[in-house]
Amino acid sequence: MNARTIDIGGRVLPLNVRTNARARRMTLKIEPGGHAVSLTVPPGLARHQVEGFLRRHHDWLIDRIGRFEGRETAIGDGASLPVFGVAHTIRHSGNLRGLTEARVENGAPILLVSGPAASIGRRASDYLKKEAKREITERVRYHAEASGKRFSAISFKDTKSRWGSCSSAGNLNFSWRIAMAPLFVVDYLAAHEVAHLSEMNHGPRFWALCEKLCPRTPEARRWLKAEGSFLHAIRFDAPTV
Numbered sequence: 001m002n003a004r005t006i007d008i009g010g011r012v013l014p015l016n017v018r019t020n021a022r023a024r025r026m027t028l029k030i031e032p033g034g035h036a037v038s039l040t041v042p043p044g045l046a047r048h049q050v051e052g053f054l055r056r057h058h059d060w061l062i063d064r065i066g067r068f069e070g071r072e073t074a075i076g077d078g079a080s081l082p083v084f085g086v087a088h089t090i091r092h093s094g095n096l097r098g099l100t101e102a103r104v105e106n107g108a109p110i111l112l113v114s115g116p117a118a119s120i121g122r123r124a125s126d127y128l129k130k131e132a133k134r135e136i137t138e139r140v141r142y143h144a145e146a147s148g149k150r151f152s153a154i155s156f157k158d159t160k161s162r163w164g165s166c167s168s169a170g171n172l173n174f175s176w177r178i179a180m181a182p183l184f185v186v187d188y189l190a191a192h193e194v195a196h197l198s199e200m201n202h203g204p205r206f207w208a209l210c211e212k213l214c215p216r217t218p219e220a221r222r223w224l225k226a227e228g229s230f231l232h233a234i235r236f237d238a239p240t241v
Helices: 047-056 058-066 117-147 176-180 183-195 204-213 217-231
Strands: 002-008 011-019 027-030 037-041 080-083 086-092 101-105 108-113 153-157 164-166 171-175
Touching (some): 002 058, 037 047, 171 176
Antiparallel strands (some): 080 086
């Protein structure tokens, strides 16, 4: 992969150019979170062809990147963080010790975070990881029992290419960022990977089983397509000064 940068309306982003022997045409996409651009090209193309393609799609890139304006959040005191689809205002307690806790004060959801101010992002992401594990594990167990299947293990990572996966050995992997999505989307993701325990493909039988386990599958898929990438725009490693 050849790493470059690209100027999109004054915003400079990494441009990852990858040659694919099976590609028949150039394809351009915005990476989840809007932090980079990827370009896949067939082998043997001249540089001027690639540059021309990028120029022709410059307005498209500006439009797509523009959708992330206002959606990029650096997690710190006073920032808004969705927890299972509900916006919580982060409040730094000022205490050096204490648990991260979601609560409602004066009718407004808040996420109370203790510890040094510089650790707010890490503590908030740790909270989401814990909540993702709790909710996903419960729903995986429920759907596995309903479908008469067994799973081997559940793990969580900060994946960008997919929200979940299922191995032939029955190991299920999920992105912990799903804890920011509404609960019906979380339930769909659990059902989706459990359905792969029966059908290791995305054929008609797979989708029929998925919808049987989670009737809101179509709605959840639409939500992920429209909103999923924005969950990757939330930065937990940014300075909180």
